Amino acid sequence: MTGRFFAGSATSRIAITIAVLLAIAVIVPILNIAVPTGSALHVPNYVVGLVGKYLCYALLALALDLVWGYCGILSLGHGAFFALGGYAMGMYLMRQIGDRGVYGNPLLPDFMVFLNWKELPWFWSGFDQFWFAALMVMAVPGLLAFAFGWFAFRSRVTGVYLSIITQAMTYALMLAFFRNDMGFGGNNGLTDFKDILGFNIQANTTRSGLFAATATALAFGVFVTWCIVGSKYGKLLMAVRDAESRTRFLGWRAENVKLFAFTVSAVMAGIAGALYVPQVGIINPGEFDPANSIEVVVWAAVGGRGTIVGPIIGAVLVNAGKSWFTGALPEFWLFALGGLFIAVTLFLPSGIVGTWDRWQPARPARGTAKVDVVPERIVAPAESSGAHPMAGAKPQPQPAE
Amino acid sequence: MGFLRKVVAACLIVAATLHGAAADEADLRLLVAKFAAAKNFQATEAVVRELGATGDPAVEKLLTALSQGGLYVRKGDDAVFVGDETGQDVQLRDPLNGAPAGVAAKADLSKVKVNNALRRVIRDALGGLTLGSKDPAVRLAAADTMFRNPDPAAIAALDTAIAGEDVTSVKTRLEQARAAAVLLSDLGEADKMTAIDTLSARADQDALSQLTRFHTSAQGALRDAAGAAVALIHQRLALWQVAQNVWYGISLGSVLLLAAIGLAITFGVMGVINMAHGEMVMLGAYTTFVVQQAIRALAPNLFDWSLAVALPMAFLVAGAVGLAIERGIIRFLYGRPLETLLATWGVSLILQQAVRTIFGPTNQEVGTPPWMSGSLQLGQLAITWNRLCIVVFCLAVFALLLWVMKRTRWGLQMRAVTQNRRMAASMGIRTPWVDALTFALGSGIAGIAGVALSQIDNVSPNFGQGYIIDSFMVVVFGGVGNLWGTFVGAMSLGILNKFLEPYAGAVLGKIIVLVLIILFIQKRPRGLFALKGRAVEA
């Protein structure tokens, strides 16, 4: 299957990915719950938890791929959308604790009792309902992305400037969430969750359920992304990436094109965060750290941006590497990660999947068109993109405009 | 309180008149012995007052010991001692001359008990004792104590002290203390008017509270005068507050400028997004640490010069690392800013971890040369020397950089290359080397900034992380490619931050500034001082 996976066209590759994800959504929980612990086929609990976490990261990387790979927007703030989704879910889980907290207050989470608060802040109301929390998981990151993108794209902030202000956005949110009086648990964040939808969050059946939900969500995310990039809108998205002003002079509103993708992507990141929190059992302001958001970029870059499947592979590989390093050689992890950033940009600019595609003999052009990415095009500042006889010439610095 | 005042006043009179003369030691010992008979706090207080009234510096140690609970009475003979507890025993010393007086078991002693009210009495008594000291600094402190606890009964003592005082600054303080006392006394209107003037000239928070208290109780013309003085002081204080905020702002601004100035070259002039910029600053700080360690080990008497030695070293270290990064990585990524961003982020991770592996994850102690510590009082403005040094240093670096860019051949080549690379190349400028050296210059300056910032921040492997986002904000806000823009950007962000802080708190203030910058970039994507270029097609 691996052979077909790589050799096949983009379409069959994505179909295989979706099938694999749906299959593990069913098989892994069965192997975890139904197969006895002693059996060779038994999947231990920690593996379910670990892979579940990787799949959340994969969904986050996929979300980034939609804006970075297909629209050239290098967001250094996607971790913020992920964390916001996570907080929305965390708030629901906090409300589910009820009077089982340390202070036994039926209404207020422990940290609020500790801070001597008398009543629930208004923005916590409604989070005792799952449907409301689920709505907020998508609405909060979506609205933030919409508002942020509305201003940024309208005033044509592009390239590195956009990257820098997305980074500033997540940094500002991190500082804000560290404050106790924000009402989100400050430094410690939200934790000590008891149950979700009435199921004990520690039970391995619940964890298997969460795993299945994550794998399904990722499969759905792949499908949605695939539909988006395959549509006329998706072509437009890449057109904006390659020659933004051309699309404007053809009558398209490039800012709306970007805004739509950015918002959809933020919603996906929010869902990833919401699935992540019950599996790891905590959400704290550290998730907003700009360094996390940049790490997401390297997952997408390693796998190959603009390929849908690449970022998923990248997220799983890099995080598996991280797990291994932090176990075996903890002090070398940052060397490895730093080296990975450099190596990928210098030697593997189109990632694993993109590079594989390049090595393939020429295939029917239509198939390639969707996935093939010319790196120079993506990263060139939008204002001066377009054809330029730079190809082949030695790269040279250009002062920022 | 009335009684207390009288006691303090009494001891002041004694202190002022005797001025260093000691009371008869035998009398003192009699007084000290009274502690044995004092069975409650009130009685102890009375003894303290009597002791204070002697004005003899010899009782200082004893009173200090008492306030710390170190005064004992031996149960056998009711003798009084100053003692240090060691386990079950107490080392005894003579209460007046401090001579060792043997050891006694705790059980054989009873401690003279103190409470907070008593401690206050002791403190005041001590304050009074020192007005007669030979050391002007001690007299100054005593005058300040008197000012804060004004007592009409002390006026006479203060008059004497003023008459005998020859240090102008102490004299002024004494007069102010007297004025505060006069306001509470039953002296005539004319005296009080003068007192109001004296206090309003002092124009600080303490004078304000004295006058406000007086204003509520005074009548007629005095009330008006006090009201006017209060209003005046309020106004003055508000101005000083503004000045203080501006100073803090300039101070923060120069920190931002120092951190951003190297970035203004690499990002602004060359267009290279160097995410490892913060680590260049960190390398500068660690170079300072290493230089200081070496100096401590090899030539401790040169420690005063350690920063001067560290500056060129930091420039060379950070510059060399910058050169290596440019030659090794960045030159392959020109024209691909987003990839440069990612690669340099990788570099920053590696540098951080390398420093963590070599020096450990904890903060390193970087010493401050003695000439940089302490502070300078300018009216109501407190200016610490190290901050002042950083502001001056930052301006010097900025000026030097401007000079390099505008006046040297190298600067000319740099500007030529950034404006028209191909033309510059055909004029015989070796553009790859200009790129490399420009990047090294920006990195080296970041290293220099690290030397300065190591004086005010914790030197740890994450040192640079704290500056990178701020630096980018400054450069983008000021307008990329414009050194003066960076200057104005840093200073205005610093001042804005410090003006927001009192209202919003430090963290929220910073968040507000970030949000404002984000909104600002939307409005002017090219920053404050961006050049409006000729419209580039496509």
Add this chain to the structure above:
Amino acid sequence: MSRANTILYLDGVSVSFDGFRAINNLSLVLDKGEMRAIIGPNGAGKTTMMDIVTGKMRPDAGEVYFDGDVDLTRHDEADIAMMGIGRKFQKPTVFESHTLEDNLLLSLKGPRSILPALFHRRSTAETSRIDEIFGLIRLGDRRRDLAASLSHGQKQWLEIGMLLAQDPKLLLVDEPVAGMTDAETEETVRLLKDIAQTHSVIVVEHDMHFVRELGVKVTCLHEGKVLSEGTLDFVSADERVVEVYLGR
């Protein structure tokens, strides 16, 4: 001057940046259905004029009207493109990672909002329009290739094809034959003449041979204003034009 029968009407337009007056009191009128060639040395303001007409830049002063009564200074690029002004850049700009067909598909006249694009299905009308344009620009056999694989001249044609797909009333064509062989230039002349039968066109070009081939009224710009206007023979006989081109 009456704006009644004009497709483009510029009066007293000025714009400056960095203290440099790129356009200085420029007035220019193009009648409906007219093709006009604009010449002028570098820095004469040709591209800036196009920026103003297409909404990329706002003039500091002056009137810019399209189709008689639409004030272009109040609209942005996308609006203006939708009203019917197409622009070809000096540097051919096509979507290089798309096929030629997709390039045209994205340019076809039609709704320009996100949701219709998301659920778009290609209609037979669209397919036949694309075929028609491929016939005009003669790139039909390359329709499934990536635009990146085209030669410089072919990209110019594709871009003109994209403009046609947009079905504008006015085409602004900036240096269409730069970097073309003589044969390609001939082709382009034919193509533009074809287009001019049904559209108003402004062509900016340096190549005098090409301008002569077009055989239309010529406007010579210099330092942001009109230096001379008339037939090519008239303009090239004008002493001031000669002076500007050859120096004194």
